[in-house]
Amino acid sequence: MNNPFRGLLVALLFPVLALAAEPPAASSTSEAKRPPGYAVASAHPLATDAGLEILAQGGNAFDAAVAVSAALAVVEPTGSGLGGGGFWMIHREFDDLDLVVDGREVAPISATGDMYLDRDGEPVAELSRNGPLASGIPGEPAALVHIARVFGELPLAQLLAPAIRLAQDGFPVDEKLAGAIVDHLARFSPAALAVFVPDGSPLKAGDRLVQSDLAQTLRRFAQGGRDAFYGGETGARMLAGVRRDGGIWQQKDLEDYRIVERKPIVFLAGPYRVTVPPLPSAGGIAFQQVFQILGRKHWPPNDPVLARHQMIEAMRRVYRDRAAWLGDPAFVEVPLEKLLSRDYTDALADSIDLARATPSIELESPNETLREGDTTSHLSIIDAEGNRVSATLSINLGFGSGYMAPGTGYFLNNEMDDFSAKPLAPNAYGLIGTKANVIAPHKRMLSSMTPLMIEGPDGVAVLGTPGGSRIISMTLLASLAYIYGYAPQDIVKLGRYHHQFVPDTVVYEPGAFSQAEIDGLRKLGHQLSESARYYGNMQIVVWDRKARTLSAVSDPRGIGAGRVVMQAPPNTQAGGQGRMIAADRQAN
């Protein structure tokens, strides 16, 4: 079969993943101290352009990240927006600062552990997925203000200008957005229908989408900052709508929302320094665990079936731990030290039987007592100073809760579904959880979003993707491919596969496995299920210090664009900093 995402045989081509700690090569062996320009990859070409516009105006990567996030909120309303949240991983070059701006939503003050259960104590999916009862308190606006104020160089109003223009003047609806509108319109509130289904017929590909209310909201936000979103006209409209239409937010919820600056999880894999998000993202912990498990196994073995088997078994085990232990660290005691210790991950590695799949029920289960869409978004940026941002943004399912408070112009998230409505009851992604992830006021719901960076002897990769529970397995496979020398345009094409402990099934993209691999894995006892469609939407930017190149690549599964602008080195410029000498475009 001629399949664009055919799995490449990582296993046969590259040396063993040696995880013994070696000194990080990082900047010490750098051939070039600064990137030869700047690069942006995001889920939409117009959002990528917004970032480039800001960089051309002298903004840094952080300014550009604010501009791209805000533009994505306009041009990709299925995936993220002002009514949602996300994690913005930041690397500031001059002082080598790495941190995560956690703009994850929180549960409202009036939330209760049983708020999505019926009289028989069973979860009612409708309640945690549709309408404003499903919405956590949005974090993206607070995060954008924080990033602009603390890390950016340009005024917020300048950073939001491209988004405001896109909302006000409109832009052509793409095929994906048109399809998503049709798929989701039954969930839309009247204010959303007025925008996306004007005169009763859904916008079609090529139609112009003008979002006047959103443009006004963004203007107020640009002028008034945080208070003009969580308060003022926008806050009042949002609150009135939510309360009238079945939500439980209070004024205080909006006043109380705070972002959290968090230290990322950083670990070494041979000469590679991997920087991944901490809780309430489950991604970082899972990453470090998988790397340690595979390192113990001297992965990859010389046999592709065995390599895939080991990867699947590692995924099974770390997703089990996700379900059993992980939740907002401000609310639950998470045995991080144990989960990340070599002793523990060695034991997990040793429990992998090379001759057969371990049925999930044979593993010690969480003792208490897993769909995917055109949703969530990612952006990756490197500026000419070497500053970087990897950010995954979300309103959870397509168009979030489907609810738009009248007069605001943005969808509210349905991130509350990322909590465990009830221990061991699967959420929209089939993920299960325990006490660690039950609902409590102000608590952040556990996330799979894993924006990350990998620094190695030859350079740096900044990457991430949407995809619900599969985010972690996708970013893992991509990270290993980077470490094993794959070019970014090949990394995004890799066939994807996934196991999340429950259900006990390996999901794989069409063509990700060869027939021999399918047969081999079945023989080992794996249940395989070919995914009905390709999934994920990876955005990757790579600075190759040795080759002095920058690349920005957007997943061919999506409509995004990666673009690079090359600049002359400062000492050869006649006209001062940042003169553009070439523009290179890599779009998919």
Ligand code: DON
């Ligand atoms: O935070 C999470 O894990 C989810 N809300 C992300 C949702 C997502 O990636 C949807 N993508 N297809």
